Amino acid sequence: MSSSTLLSRLPRRPDGGRPPTDDPTDRRTGAAGLAAALAAVSDRWLPLVDYRSTSRWTHLLPTGDAASLLDPDLHDDLAGAQVWLLSWLPSQGTPLHDHAASAGAFAVVRGTLTERVVAAGSGGIRESANGLTGGRVRHFGPHYVHQVTNLGADPAVSVHVYTPGLRAMNTYRIEAGALVRTGTERAGVDW
Numbered sequence: 001m002s003s004s005t006l007l008s009r010l011p012r013r014p015d016g017g018r019p020p021t022d023d024p025t026d027r028r029t030g031a032a033g034l035a036a037a038l039a040a041v042s043d044r045w046l047p048l049v050d051y052r053s054t055s056r057w058t059h060l061l062p063t064g065d066a067a068s069l070l071d072p073d074l075h076d077d078l079a080g081a082q083v084w085l086l087s088w089l090p091s092q093g094t095p096l097h098d099h100a101a102s103a104g105a106f107a108v109v110r111g112t113l114t115e116r117v118v119a120a121g122s123g124g125i126r127e128s129a130n131g132l133t134g135g136r137v138r139h140f141g142p143h144y145v146h147q148v149t150n151l152g153a154d155p156a157v158s159v160h161v162y163t164p165g166l167r168a169m170n171t172y173r174i175e176a177g178a179l180v181r182t183g184t185e186r187a188g189v190d191w
């Protein structure tokens with residue numbers, strides 16, 4: 001079956017991206033489940049991955065192509081999601097950013113990525129950092145602020161799932177104990 005045929009067969013939900021509920025008939029797994037499932041079949045998409053010395057390599061995986069890699073039971077989740085493949089050479093990384101209204105998850109497939117998470121609250125800035133090796137999955141809600149960097153010596157590869165699809169990303173710096181927005185990148189304009 002071609003990817004375009006798979007895409008046309010995917011159910012379309014008006015509530016795409018809504019998190020799973022307590023309803024026992026609700027079998028959605030969410031972005032983290034999709035990221036983990038795509039990581040588990042990485043041998044099938046790793047041949048697509050490229051590495052660029054000038055900037056991180058990113059690839060929007062068409063929904064039909066992602067569907068062809070996944071168990072049909074996950075297609076309902078996939079219909080409300082967007083899948084990106086990323087590679088990270090040593091020292092490559094993102095600025096501090098959020099994903100606007102999109103929630104999501106990412107799974108590390110090769111190498112090690114370091115995720116710095118920043119949360120701003122009434123008590124000021126709270127930060128944490130985690131080294132994420134292959135097989136690790138991180139999931140997050142809307143307006144989650146983080147910075148991801150390859151601090152290791154080897155190239156890294158990750159798969160990212162956003163629900164709903166990424167429409168904008170805001171970048172930040174920390175100033176006087178607060179997050180200060182430094183810019184906004186928008187789908188269709190900046191990528």
Ligand SMILES: [Fe+2]
Pocket residue numbers: 097098099146
């Ligand atoms: Fe991110």
